Amino acid sequence: MRYFFPLLLALLLVVFQITVPDIIFSGKIGVELSLVLVIYAGFYLGFIEGAILSFILGFFLDCLTGTISGLFTLLYGMTFIVAALFSLRVYAEEFSLIAVFTFACSLMESVLIIFFYRLIYGVNMVHDIVSVFIPQALLVGILSPALFKIFHTIEVLLNAGYTKSAERF
């Protein structure tokens, strides 16, 4: 049960992020909540559980959106690793730092998506950088501190009894 609920919540998060922002922004930009969760996992969760969570989130997103299977699994795995390495060197509690780091990760992810689409399908998506990817990265960066708080609250609720990770905040 301890692992079932996070899995279900991860699936719900992915479903939420591909349906609700689509209605709000009419499909023009997406809000990648799952990326923030991956960064949160890199900062505050253990290596094994964080990596598994990132892998599963990426896989869910691949199943539901991406046409290249494994692309988001790869990107989320890389983002988790970067976040985990970053958290070893920096005291990542500052809201501004979280926002800037999330913005940078989102931007880097966009660049890699453009690169992979170009490499695999020969599709040029560079023109989307200004109109789609930068607004998306800004939005997700601004929302990230609040989302960190929400994820932390959910983590505490799920780990009632496992208060170790909760005390870090």
Added chain:
Amino acid sequence: MLLPKKYQIIILASILVILSLVMVSYSVKHPEKSGFFRRLVLATVAPLEGMVNASIKELGDLWTRYIFLIGLEEENRNLKKRNDQLRGRVIQYQEGYLEAQRLRKILELKEQIKYRTAVANVLGRNQFLSSRTIVINKGTSQGILVGMPVVSTQAVVGRIIETSWNVSKVLLIIDENSNIDAIVQGNRAQGILQGNGPRGCNLKYVHKMDDVRKGDAVISSGMGGIFPKGLLLGVVTGVSKKDADLFQKIEVTPSVDFAKLEEVMVFLIGKEADR
């Protein structure tokens, strides 16, 4: 673990990256194959997506019908409530009427078409980053296979890119990864219709000498083996020619309103279906 934290990350990183790269390369080599787990996730999520969409619609209705009325006089409120009930009933009847109309159109289209078809309802719309897809409520159990064309009463919607037992994913023609061999109906100029996200589509590789005008219909050419010839794709809404370019830039607006799509029809044709 006995290894220092830094090495744990390196080992874990290597495993994750290798595993993901294997998935990517397998997907690129075999795009038509969706694994068991992908099918399972798609089948699990389709009803969830339907529930989320229905809840949002209900919330919107609740807002417009009830919360908005708070603060009015009691009598006015009662009258409005009665009015809402009646309006709800009318809307219900209208919905039934419209659905019947849509189904009749699909039935008429079905009778005109020589291929076997399957009518499906749209369960959800996914427009996330680079991807533009919809999920429909028919899958391999109903004979749906990867690559089959999907149309609406107006025009081409897209093609099946993934199937599960009772749901399938459709790549819309506005997805940047969608390429369809097309011709301009008026002058038969041939090109490739590529998706351009929220901006619609672009008709590429049409020579500058070809006379293409705003309002010209763009139809499928029948080449490429997916879409039968003569299906409406969209209408030309912009043409620009630059001296330096060999080809002209043609903007095409799809004839389908993807935001209002409720029922679609899948042509049960394709390499795998013909076997």
